[in-house]
Amino acid sequence: MTSTAVTPRPHGVQHRRLTVLLVLLGAVVIGVVLSITIGAKSVPPADAWHALTAPTGTENDIVIRSLRVPRTVLGVLAGLALGVAGALMQGHTRNPLADPGLLGVTQGAAFAMVASIILLGASSLLAYIWFGLAGALIASVGVFALGMVGGRGGPTPVTLALAGTAVSAFLYALTSAIVLLDEQAMDVFRFWQAGSIAARGSEVVWQVLPFILAGLVLAMVNAPGLNALALGEDVARGLGQNIALTRTVGVAAVTLLTGASVAACGSLAFVGLIVPHLVRPLSGTDHRWLLPYSGLVGAALLLLADVIGRVVAPPGELEVGVVLALLGAPFFVVLVRRRKPVRL
């Protein structure tokens, strides 16, 4: 485990890191352009520019402004959020199997939304994003509180991860029971489960935006503390870290980021599981770089997968989660095989 939190680095390394950051940023921009122009109706870049800057109500303008832009923005937000949340989660639990939904966030959202369907009789999960968000927050806070009880200086990573898995399994069981007994809930749930950023509309974007922005800020604030924690709790304490505070901020960030993403886009949490492993060879284990890299790679991958999903199966679409898994996972496996994995 190496950390660059304290040792000053020669300029070459810093330079290379900035270059990588710019390349990743460029990849996201390319993803955005593709996502806005490609789809069931292909829009030339000039028309897209026209729609964004001076819309006159042409068909292309409407497609771009009411469908493509919200979808693209949501893709960027969810990709950023899940990538960063995954890196944070794996850093805090020091477990390569930790996905950002580990603390019950994903299953909390799923349960709250499905429960609201059968109790309030909605026909769409998107009407219940607030419930999903609330469910995610409650589950995560519950797990964290459970880990805190009786502990000195906050919960240990292992108990946190196990308690989170147990609570997730519990909530998933309740969700399955509901959807197995209620066909209508099942029909809605199965599409949420597959994960998609299509047809969300701009109001969904505005709903999740504050949570994701707050989560991103907390995550970056958390990065130096997490670097210290990676040296072991005793060393971190010796360096003057407030461990309980660092953990709490980290969990808060993960919860906001993941909760908002899964409530809006379905169970895409595995993005956060895989992306940090892809990024670690580029960034090393310094979270100040790992977090932004993971966010950008997450956003670029999500957009790319979404664009591919739009064009591979006309006239229909393939859910972004499926494309992402089929695309990202084999790449990931090849990478794991070719290099010695960077351990947490």
Place this chain on the structure above:
Amino acid sequence: MTTIPLRVAGLSWRVRPRAVAVTLGGLALLGLLMALNMRIGDIPMSLSQVLGGTFDVNSADHFVIMELRLPRALTGALVGAALALSGAIIQSIARNPLASPEILGVTTGASVTVVAGVVASGSAYGGVSGLLSTLGIPLLALLGGLTGAVIVYALAWRRGLDGYRLVLVGIGVAAVFTNVKYWLLTVGDVNDTGRAMVWISGSLNGRGWEHVVPVALALAVLVPLTLLGTRSLDALRFGDDTVTALGLRMNPARALMILAAVLLAAVATASAGPIAFVALAAPQVALRLTRYGQPPLLSSAVVGAVLTAAADLIARTVFSPIELPVGVVTAVLGAPYLIHLIWKARK
């Protein structure tokens, strides 16, 4: 940890009284649950009726006991034991409490194959037809599970096997299988999705002797084999480098243990579906009850059997006549208990 050495004719074992107590206590509880499973149902029976039904071929209860309740209860207990044992092995090898047969590609491979089968051949007639009825879901699950495991193993193998790389490759393959499964669930008719979901959750509904026998055989062969490998697993706890430096040949032992874990999980999943949470929770519960540093194999298997048997009893009685898949109840039952144990340990 108290340990009593036991030496017989030049061989020696370490006997841990706490582990023995947990295992025996678990077996007693399992016996009680099996008896309750025999007695409770649409036709409640007294214990003497159960015994009469078991041994008297002409008794009216014979069919209910020997063809319906006993095979179902046995399938539950054996599948629970097999999944838990598989989970204990994998958690030891990966040195990770979050590992389960999922990362070996077994349960996810079986799930995606069965869902594909159900969606492809499930028809408007509401029944299972075509290829699926010829092959049968268990065979389909077995094939899918083993294929998944072969894929993970082949991809993770690179001049030997590294626990960490296995975990990472397992994550990648599981992501593909799981998301293809999610997608297949959205493609089919919602009734097919429901049927597939019941299987994915793990169900003991209508399980007969043909489901008992394969799991029983697998356990009979693999339990002794895995117990022989305990020593290797104990050594693995110290990490690959240390073990190699100590001069232990890890690869053959580890490969055999992984093979055993794969077979156990594959056969169990073929019989009852990937019953949720047992493989992950039972080893962790057993570990905390016995106060080992690593999931104890035999105690884990017993805990898994108890958990599944208890869950089945609840699944088929509490909401009667509606029957829940057993996998829904294992998590509802197992999760609070595991959390309780974690919580207790922190005090």
